Amino acid sequence: xxxxxxxxRAIDALTERIGRVVYWLILVVVVISATNAVVRKAFNYSSxxxxxxxxxxxxxxxxxxxxxxxxxNEHVRIDIVSGRLTARAQNWIDVxxxxxxxFPMTVIIGWLSWPLFMDAFVRHEVSTNAGGxxxxxxxxxxxxxxxxxxxxxxxxxxxxIAFLQGRIPxxxxxxxxxxxxxxxxxxxxxxxxxxxxxS
Amino acid sequence: xxxWLVANIAPLMFVGLVIVLMLGFPVAFSLAAVGIAFGLLGIxxxxxxxxxxxxxxxxxxxxxxxxxxxxxxxFTFMGLILERSGMAEDLLDTIGQLFGTIRGGLAYAVxxxxxxxxxxxxxxxxxxxxxxxxxLPIMLRYGYDRRVAAGVIAASGTLAQIIPPSLVLIIMAxxxxxxxxxxxxxxxxxxxxxxxxYAGYVFGVTMVKPAWTPALPPEARTIREADGTSxxxxxxxxxxxxxxxxxxxxxxxxxxxxxxxxIVIATSVATGLAFVLAxxxxxxxxxxxxxxxxxxxxxLIPPLALIFLVLGTIFLGVATPTEGGAMGAAGALIMAIARxxxxxxxxxxxxxxxAKLSTFVVFILIGARVFSLTFYGVNGHVWVEHLLTSLPxxxxxxxxxxxxxxxxxxxxxxxxxLSFIVIPLVGPVADKLGIDLIWFxxxxxxxxxxxxxxxxxxxxxxxxxxxxAKKEYTDRLTGKRMAPVTTGQIYRGAVPFVLIxxxxxxxxxxxxxxxxxYKSAESTVDPAQVEIxxxxxxSSAPPPxxxxxxxxxxxxxxxxxxxxxxxxxxxSLEDLFKAPxxxxxx
Numbered sequence: 001x002x003x004x005x006x007x008x009r010a011i012d013a014l015t016e017r018i019g020r021v022v023y024w025l026i027l028v029v030v031v032i033s034a035t036n037a038v039v040r041k042a043f044n045y046s047s048x049x050x051x052x053x054x055x056x057x058x059x060x061x062x063x064x065x066x067x068x069x070x071x072x073n074e075h076v077r078i079d080i081v082s083g084r085l086t087a088r089a090q091n092w093i094d095v096x097x098x099x100x101x102x103f104p105m106t107v108i109i110g111w112l113s114w115p116l117f118m119d120a121f122v123r124h125e126v127s128t129n130a131g132g133x134x135x136x137x138x139x140x141x142x143x144x145x146x147x148x149x150x151x152x153x154x155x156x157x158x159x160x161i162a163f164l165q166g167r168i169p170x171x172x173x174x175x176x177x178x179x180x181x182x183x184x185x186x187x188x189x190x191x192x193x194x195x196x197x198x199s
Numbered sequence: 200x201x202x203w204l205v206a207n208i209a210p211l212m213f214v215g216l217v218i219v220l221m222l223g224f225p226v227a228f229s230l231a232a233v234g235i236a237f238g239l240l241g242i243x244x245x246x247x248x249x250x251x252x253x254x255x256x257x258x259x260x261x262x263x264x265x266x267x268x269x270x271x272x273x274f275t276f277m278g279l280i281l282e283r284s285g286m287a288e289d290l291l292d293t294i295g296q297l298f299g300t301i302r303g304g305l306a307y308a309v310x311x312x313x314x315x316x317x318x319x320x321x322x323x324x325x326x327x328x329x330x331x332x333x334x335l336p337i338m339l340r341y342g343y344d345r346r347v348a349a350g351v352i353a354a355s356g357t358l359a360q361i362i363p364p365s366l367v368l369i370i371m372a373x374x375x376x377x378x379x380x381x382x383x384x385x386x387x388x389x390x391x392x393x394x395x396x397y398a399g400y401v402f403g404v405t406m407v408k409p410a411w412t413p414a415l416p417p418e419a420r421t422i423r424e425a426d427g428t429s430x431x432x433x434x435x436x437x438x439x440x441x442x443x444x445x446x447x448x449x450x451x452x453x454x455x456x457x458x459x460x461x462i463v464i465a466t467s468v469a470t471g472l473a474f475v476l477a478x479x480x481x482x483x484x485x486x487x488x489x490x491x492x493x494x495x496x497x498x499l500i501p502p503l504a505l506i507f508l509v510l511g512t513i514f515l516g517v518a519t520p521t522e523g524g525a526m527g528a529a530g531a532l533i534m535a536i537a538r539x540x541x542x543x544x545x546x547x548x549x550x551x552x553x554a555k556l557s558t559f560v561v562f563i564l565i566g567a568r569v570f571s572l573t574f575y576g577v578n579g580h581v582w583v584e585h586l587l588t589s590l591p592x593x594x595x596x597x598x599x600x601x602x603x604x605x606x607x608x609x610x611x612x613x614x615x616x617l618s619f620i621v622i623p624l625v626g627p628v629a630d631k632l633g634i635d636l637i638w639f640x641x642x643x644x645x646x647x648x649x650x651x652x653x654x655x656x657x658x659x660x661x662x663x664x665x666x667x668a669k670k671e672y673t674d675r676l677t678g679k680r681m682a683p684v685t686t687g688q689i690y691r692g693a694v695p696f697v698l699i700x701x702x703x704x705x706x707x708x709x710x711x712x713x714x715x716x717y718k719s720a721e722s723t724v725d726p727a728q729v730e731i732x733x734x735x736x737x738s739s740a741p742p743p744x745x746x747x748x749x750x751x752x753x754x755x756x757x758x759x760x761x762x763x764x765x766x767x768x769x770x771s772l773e774d775l776f777k778a779p780x781x782x783x784x785x
Contacts, residue, residue, distance in 0.1 A: 023554040026272055027546065030532075033273065033525030037518050051266070054521075058272065059263040061554055062561040069558040075225035076559050080611040080656070082223025090223070097224030101232035105569065108235060113256035142259055180552045181324050184282055185666050188332050191285065 001167065004158045011155035012071060018148065019068025022061055029057045048129040056138050063145025067152035073172065087170045091160045094172070098160070102153045110146030117143060205244055209579035212237045216570065216620075226616055227559065230566030238573040247576045258568040262561060266521055267373045272557040273524030274364055277509075278322030279549035280531040284540050286501050287316055287329040293498045295334060296422050297491060299415035300429070303405040305338050306351045306412055307398055313355025314394040317362035319505045320527075323651055327356035327659050331666035335684070340674050341419065344411035345684055347404055349667065350692030353659040354397055354699075357651040360614070361644050362390035364509055364524065367614045370560075371640040374622040379520035380513055384717035385637040389645060389707055396699050422491050430489025437473055437492050445469030463511045470503045505530050560615055567619040580627060587628045594632050595708075601625050602646050602704055609650030613658070617647055638714040642707045649700045654690035663689055 033054050040046040069075055082090055117139035119125070125135040159171040204211070212233065219229045241247035262268070281287075290312045298304035298311070309330055316326045330352045338348040360367050363383035372382040405412050417429075424430045449465035477496040480488045488496075509527035512518040518526060535541040574580070590596040608617060622643070629639045651659040667684040674681050707713060 019551075019554070023547075023550040026276055026550045026553050026557075029269075030273060030276060030525050030528045033269070033522060034529040037522035037526055041517055054269055055264055055266060058269050058557070061272070062558040063263075065554050065558045066562060069555045069562075070225075072555060074555040074559055075227055075562060076613070076615065077223045077225050078220050078611060078616070079223045081221050085223075093222050093224055097222065097228065097232075101219075101224055101228040104235050105228055105231040105566075108252055109255050109259060109569075112252060113259065116256050116260075138263065139260075142256065142263075180279070180548065181328060181662060181665065183548065184325065185328050185332060187283060188288060188329060191288065192332070 008155040008158040011151050015067045015071045015152050022064045025057045025061050047131045049131050052133045063141045067148040070152045091163050095160045098153050098157045106146045106150040110143045113142040208577045209582040227562035227566035231569040234570035234573045270369045270521045270524040272553050273528050275556050276553040277528040277531045278320035280535050282325030284535040289498045291333045293494050302414045303401045303412035306401040309334050310355045310397045313358050315502050317358040319502050323356050323359045324662050327662040331663045341415050342413050345688040346692035347411050349689040350696050353663050354696035356659045357648050360648040370618045375626050375636040375640050377636050381637050381717045385714040386641045388713045393703050430491040433489035434492035441469040441473040444472050463514050563619050583624045584628050605646045610653045614647040638711050641714045645703050652693045652697050
C-alpha cells in the first residue's frame, strides 16, 4: 500500500504541474481570439488557422486539464443524497464510481481515439478548411487527455482506499484552502476596510 | 426477460441514469458510464451494432471543434477578472447614494446594479458577493427588513443568468442548434422586464409596508454639493441632454437599421456625450455639473464600455459571440490594469478557476454525448417524443409540463446539468411541435434561473449566506449592535422572487413577442460565414440535429420546414418592428 501511495503522490504532483502549465493557455487563447477579431475587422484579414488554433488550444485545456480538475475534485456532482452520507460512504461511492464509471469511459474513448491520431499522422492530414492546420496534434490531445484522466483516476482510487483503511485523512475534504468565492469575499472586505481607514 | 428488456430499454436507461446520478459521483462520468453500460447491453440484445462505440471518438471530436463552447471560458475569465476590479463596488456605492434617499432606494440600486453587472458578465457569485458585502450592511443599518434585503440581493445577482451575455444562453443555443447571437437578442427584453418586475415588487413593498424599505436620511449621502444639496437636478439635466442627443442621432442617421442596432448606437452616442461633457467639465473646472452627476458618469462608463464591447459588437454584427467574449475578457484585463488591481496571483487564480469550470462543463457535454449515442441508438428519443406529444393540451400542455419538470429538477440540478441532460430530450420535440427554439430556450432560461434561488440549495442564497453576518456585529458607522442575518430570513426573502420568476415564465409564454424581436436582428454574424469555407466540412456550424442520426434527405426536409415556419412567424413581427423600412439583412 505504501508503494501505491507513493505512486499516487507522484501522479498528483505530475497532474498538478501539468494543470498549472495548461491553464496559461486560457490567457493565450483570449489574446489570440481578441486579436483575431480586431484584425479581421480592421484589416479585413483572416485565416482559418487562427480560428482553428483557438479550438485546438481550448481542447488542450479541457482534455489535458481533465485530470487536474479531478485532482481538485471540481467535476460537479449531485450531492443532494451523498452530501448526507458519512465520509466512509462517500469514499466507497467514489471507489465504485472510479472503477465502474471513470475507468471504462477513459479506457474506451482513449483506446478508440488512438487509431484516429495514427491515421492523421501517417497521412499528414490537413484540415479541409482553406489555410487550415495539420490535424494530428488535435487528434493526439484526445488519447493523451484521457490517459492523464485515467492516471489521476488511479491516484484517486488509491487515496480513497487508503482512507477506508485509515491510513490517510479524508481526501474528499477540501485540501486546497479557500474557494474562489471565499477569496473574492476576503478581497472585497479587505479593500473596504482600507477605504474606511483612509476616509 | 430479454423481450421485456428490448421493449423497455429506453425507459430503463433513463431510470438508470437518475439512480446513478443520485449516487453523487461526478455527473460527466456517470452519464458516460450509463451510456456505455446500456450500449453493451444493447449490443448483447442485438439492438445495437457491435461497432457502436467506434462513433465515440468522433463525438469527442465534435465537442472539441465546437466554436460556440469557446465562449464559455472567455465569459468566465472576463467575469473573474472583473469581479476583482472593484467596478461592482464603485457602482454599488455611487448608485446607492443616488437612489438611497428615496423609499426603497437601496433596493432599486441593487436591482439596477445587478442588471448592469449582468449585462457585463455572466457570473452570479460575483454580483451576490459584492452586493452582500456592500449593500446588505447599509440596508440593515438603516432598518431594511432583512427578508426583503436578502431576497432582492440574491435575485438581482441571478439576473446574470438571463441577461446576455450569460453562460446558460450560450449552452442553450448550442444544445438547441441555434445561434448564440439570436439567443442573446431574444433574451434581452425578457431580462429587462424581469428586472422591472423585481423593481415593481420593491415598489409594492414600499406602498404596503413602508417601514420595510425606509429612505436613507440625507446625512447618509457623502457625495453632495458644498451647499448640502444633492445635485440630482444637474444629473437629470445631463441625462436628458445625452438621451435626446442619442435618440436624435439614431433617428437621423439610422432610420433603416434594425431595432437592436439602433439601441446600441443611441446608447453609445448618449454615453459618449455624457462622458465627454463630464471630462470637459472636470478638465476646465467649469463646475457646471454637480459632484454626483460627475461621479455617476464616471462609474457608469466602465460597465457601459464593456457592454458595448461585448453585446454591442455582437448585436451590431461586428463580432461573433465567441469573439465578443474574447474582447470582453481582454477589455476586463485592460480595465483591471488601469485600476491597478491586476496581479499575477489574480491572473493565476482566474485562469485556474476558468480552466476547471470549462473542463467540467465540457466533460458533462462529452458524458451527455456518450449517453445520447446509446439512448438514440435504442430509440430513446422516440420514447420521449411519444411521452411528451401524448400530453393533453397540445403545445401549451407540452410547455407547461416541461416547465414544471424543469422547475422541480432545478431544486437539485444546476443549469449545466439541466441544459445538457434535459434540453437534448425536449428540444427535438419542441421543434416538431413547431415551437420557435429561441423562444423555447429563453423560456427555459428564465425557468432555470430559479435553480439559483430555490431554498435550500440555490447557489445565490448560498453565496449570500457565506457573506452575510452570521453573528451579532457592531455597525461601523453607528456603533450600534446589529443582529445577525438568519438563514431562515434569506430563504424566506427568496420566496417572493421565485414567485416573480414563475410569473415571468407565464409572461414569456403569453407574450412571445418579447423574444421574437430577435428576428429583426438578422445582421448578427453567422460563425459559418466567418470561416473561409471551401466545401461544407465537419467543423462548419453544425445543424440542429441533437445528435440524432439523420440522413441528408431528412435534414433537407427539416430545413425547408424551418424556413417555411420562420417566414410565417416572422411576418407579423416584421410588420411590428420593421414597419418603416425593411432592413438590409433580409
